[in-house]
Amino acid sequence: MSEGMSLRGPKGGRTLWQKIVDLSLTDVSVLVKGIDDDSIEELERILLEADFGVDATMDLVEGLESAARRGKVKTEADLRGLLSDRIREMLKEPDVAGGPQEPEFRVGDGGLPYVILVLGVNGTGKTTTTAKLARRAVDAGLDVTLAATDTFRSGAQEQLRIWADRLGAGFVGGQSGGDPASVAFDAAESALARGADVLIIDTAGRLHTQSNLMEELRKIDRVVGRLVDGAPHERLLVVDATAGQNVLNQVKEFGEGLPLTGVALTKYDSTARGGTAVAVSRQFGVPVRWLGTGESATDLQPFDADAYLGKLLG
Ligand SMILES: Nc1nc2c(ncn2[C@@H]2O[C@H](COP(=O)(O)OP(=O)(O)OP(=O)(O)O)[C@@H](O)[C@H]2O)c(=O)[nH]1
Ligand SMILES: [Mg+2]
Numbered sequence: 001m002s003e004g005m006s007l008r009g010p011k012g013g014r015t016l017w018q019k020i021v022d023l024s025l026t027d028v029s030v031l032v033k034g035i036d037d038d039s040i041e042e043l044e045r046i047l048l049e050a051d052f053g054v055d056a057t058m059d060l061v062e063g064l065e066s067a068a069r070r071g072k073v074k075t076e077a078d079l080r081g082l083l084s085d086r087i088r089e090m091l092k093e094p095d096v097a098g099g100p101q102e103p104e105f106r107v108g109d110g111g112l113p114y115v116i117l118v119l120g121v122n123g124t125g126k127t128t129t130t131a132k133l134a135r136r137a138v139d140a141g142l143d144v145t146l147a148a149t150d151t152f153r154s155g156a157q158e159q160l161r162i163w164a165d166r167l168g169a170g171f172v173g174g175q176s177g178g179d180p181a182s183v184a185f186d187a188a189e190s191a192l193a194r195g196a197d198v199l200i201i202d203t204a205g206r207l208h209t210q211s212n213l214m215e216e217l218r219k220i221d222r223v224v225g226r227l228v229d230g231a232p233h234e235r236l237l238v239v240d241a242t243a244g245q246n247v248l249n250q251v252k253e254f255g256e257g258l259p260l261t262g263v264a265l266t267k268y269d270s271t272a273r274g275g276t277a278v279a280v281s282r283q284f285g286v287p288v289r290w291l292g293t294g295e296s297a298t299d300l301q302p303f304d305a306d307a308y309l310g311k312l313l314g
Pocket of ligand 2: 126127128150156202203204205
């Protein structure tokens with residue numbers, strides 16, 4: 001076993017809540033006096049390890065310290081209530097279109113398709129998430145067109161075409177090596193012509209450091225905006241929940257290239273660390289809209305703060 005793995009040790013299976021409770025923070029005699037420094041440090045470590053990020057972690061720890069000093073945290077229920085209230089507030093902070101209260105697909109706007117641009121680094125699950133979103137839209141009785149703008153990676157076109165066929169969605173792709181923005185243009189034209197309700201544009205994986213590829217993304221974005229008023233209505237960054245702190249870098253860097261309206265957190269089924277959603281909304285004000293929980297088309301859930309908190313704090 002590697003050093004990194006053994007760090008998790010036999011206690012690796014405990015939930016976040018169990019770890020917090022094990023700190024003896026709920027020992028009344030401790031809490032009336034305030035929380036000792038070791039426990040605070042330990043709590044910080046637990047939250048950072050669970051991917052809450054520095055801002056949200058400091059926020060939670062300071063809130064807890066001050067509540068304990070005022071004698072407001074005397075029982076386990078007090079502690080749980082305090083953490084849960086503050087986390088809920090942080091999740092509500094996003095105040096942009098596509099926030100947590102938004103409907104899944106805002107269709108019916110002048111008969112124009114609702115356009116979602118799907119972006120992110122390589123292999124995060126963009127194409128799978130595109131298919132999952134299409135599946136939800138089709139199930140809701142909506143007419144969906146999918147656009148495969150990845151003309152670079154061999155197999156990328158075919159991967160999305162297969163999903164489109166399976167789901168009964170329209171499909172627009174391009175020639176190998178062709179201009180991704182012209183695929184997006186063709187797809188928007190096709191969606192308008194067929195009166196599609198939803199157009200989902202899948203893009204090639206890229207790093208924010210590849211400035212030519214970031215420009216290509218902005219071009220796709222501009223092109224659809226020229227054809228469909230207000231499009232893309234949603235710019236959904238797909239991030240891999242197992243990527244830890246890298247997720248925050250990706251939200252930051254892609255957000256500087258294009259104003260993001262939401263995040264899809266994929267592979268949520270493969271991580272025990274659940275704090276990323278809190279970190280993203282606390283640090284960037286971008287709402288986590290979706291959780292990907294597996295590889296099949298139905299493994300996508302709208303982000304729900306209650307369900308999320310339930311899982312996090314038991
Ligand atoms: N367990 C799990 N696997 C997922 C999830 N979403 C995607 N995957 C898997 O992640 C791998 C990559 O998914 P893709 O959708 O091809 O990723 P991508 O971002 O389109 O990749 P590129 O186009 O190459 O950048 C595939 O094996 C998917 O089945 C998820 O929510 N859970
Ligand atoms: Mg892909």
